[in-house]
Amino acid sequence: MGRVKNEYLRSSLFGFEDALVSTTGMVVGISFGTTNLKFILLAAFVTIAVEAVSMAAGEFLSDEAVHELDKKTQKDNTLLSAAVMFLSYGIGGLIPVIPVIFLPHTQAIIASILFAFTGLFILGFVKGKIVKVNKIRSAMEMLLIGGIAAFIGIIVGFILKI
Amino acid sequence: MKLNLHEDYIRSAFFGLQDGLVSTTGVVVGISAGVGDKSIVLLASLVAVTVEASSMAAGQYSSEKAVHQMDKTGRHSDSLVMGALIMFVSYLGAGMIPIVPVIIFGPPLSSYIGVVLAFLGLFIVGYLRGRLTGEKPLRNAIELFIIGGTATTIGLIVGYFLKV
Numbered sequence: 001m002g003r004v005k006n007e008y009l010r011s012s013l014f015g016f017e018d019a020l021v022s023t024t025g026m027v028v029g030i031s032f033g034t035t036n037l038k039f040i041l042l043a044a045f046v047t048i049a050v051e052a053v054s055m056a057a058g059e060f061l062s063d064e065a066v067h068e069l070d071k072k073t074q075k076d077n078t079l080l081s082a083a084v085m086f087l088s089y090g091i092g093g094l095i096p097v098i099p100v101i102f103l104p105h106t107q108a109i110i111a112s113i114l115f116a117f118t119g120l121f122i123l124g125f126v127k128g129k130i131v132k133v134n135k136i137r138s139a140m141e142m143l144l145i146g147g148i149a150a151f152i153g154i155i156v157g158f159i160l161k162i
Numbered sequence: 163m164k165l166n167l168h169e170d171y172i173r174s175a176f177f178g179l180q181d182g183l184v185s186t187t188g189v190v191v192g193i194s195a196g197v198g199d200k201s202i203v204l205l206a207s208l209v210a211v212t213v214e215a216s217s218m219a220a221g222q223y224s225s226e227k228a229v230h231q232m233d234k235t236g237r238h239s240d241s242l243v244m245g246a247l248i249m250f251v252s253y254l255g256a257g258m259i260p261i262v263p264v265i266i267f268g269p270p271l272s273s274y275i276g277v278v279l280a281f282l283g284l285f286i287v288g289y290l291r292g293r294l295t296g297e298k299p300l301r302n303a304i305e306l307f308i309i310g311g312t313a314t315t316i317g318l319i320v321g322y323f324l325k326v
Contacts, residue, residue: 005232006229006232006233009225009228009229009232010225010226010228010229011225013221013224013225013228014221014222014224014225017217017220017221017224017225018214018217018218018220018221021213021216021217021220021221022210022213022214022217022218025209025212025213025216025217026206026209026210026213029209029213030205030206030209033202033205033209034202034205036326038324038326039196039197039202039326041324042193042196042197042320042321042324042325042326043189043193043206043210045320045324046188046189046192046193046196046317046320046321046324047185047189047210049188049192049316049317049320050184050185050188050189050192050313050314050316050317050320051181051185051188051189051214053184053188053309053312053313053316054180054181054184054185054188054309054313055181055185057180057184057309057312057313058176058177058180058181058184059177061176061177061180061291061305061306061309062173062176062177062180063173065172065173065176065291065294065295066169066172066173068295068296068297069169069172069294069295124224127224127228130228130232131228131231131232132231133231141224142224145220145223145224146217146220146224148216148220149213149216149217149219149220150213150217152212152213152216153209153212153213153216153217156208156209156212156213157205157209160204160205160208160209
């Protein structure tokens with residue numbers, strides 16, 4: 001039973017965190033290179049759609065590989081785990097994109113980062129509650145790790161500025 | 163074949179390799195369908211692959227840590243940092259495969275070459291995975307083909323509809 005919950009917890013946390021971090025990095029990183037809103041949205045939506053599918057598939061296959069390695073009867077459903085990943089990624093990815101649709105360029109970038117960081121904080125807090133550890137600590141850690149990853153994308157966009 | 167590698171490292175490595183190949187190809191091809199400018203495609207692809215590699219490493223670290231924290235028995239012997247590092251390197255290495263043609267040839271030719279290279283890569287990854295887990299290598303390779311094809315098609319459709 002514990003193992004089953006662990007798999008879905010892993011999938012949903014992974015999906016949400018990855019979506020928040022990478023979509024923000026993508027949106028902000030590309031915004032340094034171009035101010036064309038249409039292009040930023042193109043890149044963001046292509047990434048979310050492709051990544052949600054790819055992450056769900058990756059979750060399914062890597063889980064299956066682990067099942068095949070230890071031949072014990074596994075109780076978790078790899079398909080459900082993949083669906084959890086897909087939904088988490090899709091929803092998480094939209095959060096930093098929403099400001100880009102509604103706000104002018106510079107404000108959109110700042111709002112996008114704020115949205116994502118708030119999302120990471122809430123995600124870490126909820127995670128802390130589920131696994132019964134210090135919630136604030138868990139939230140800060142999620143924020144820090146996610147923030148570093150997003151920052152790397154932002155730097156790359158800055159360096160590659162067209 | 164008996165393995166000394168921790169199963170979570172194997173999960174990380176395969177997840178990184180597959181996702182790096184599948185999603186970078188989807189992103190490169192999808193964005194190329196929406197815009198023809200080489201420098202923009204390259205900017206988006208390189209940002210995507212670096213962001214994703216770090217993000218996947220972060221996601222691997224946090225989600226695995228949550229699993230460790232959930233399971234209070236302390237049976238977990240895998241290093242969280244190692245798992246994250248394996249994810250980063252696998253993703254970045256695999257993700258560069260469909261990007262190299264963009265640097266050399268530029269769109270639209272790079273999309274075709276990228277797809278061929280990525281599918282070749284997926285075949286090799288699927289085959290290796292089959293060897294490691296003792297399952298049919300060919301079945302694994304075909305599974306990866308279907309997934310790669312689906313993700314790339316979805317990238318193409320979104321790119322086509324949001325054409326700049």
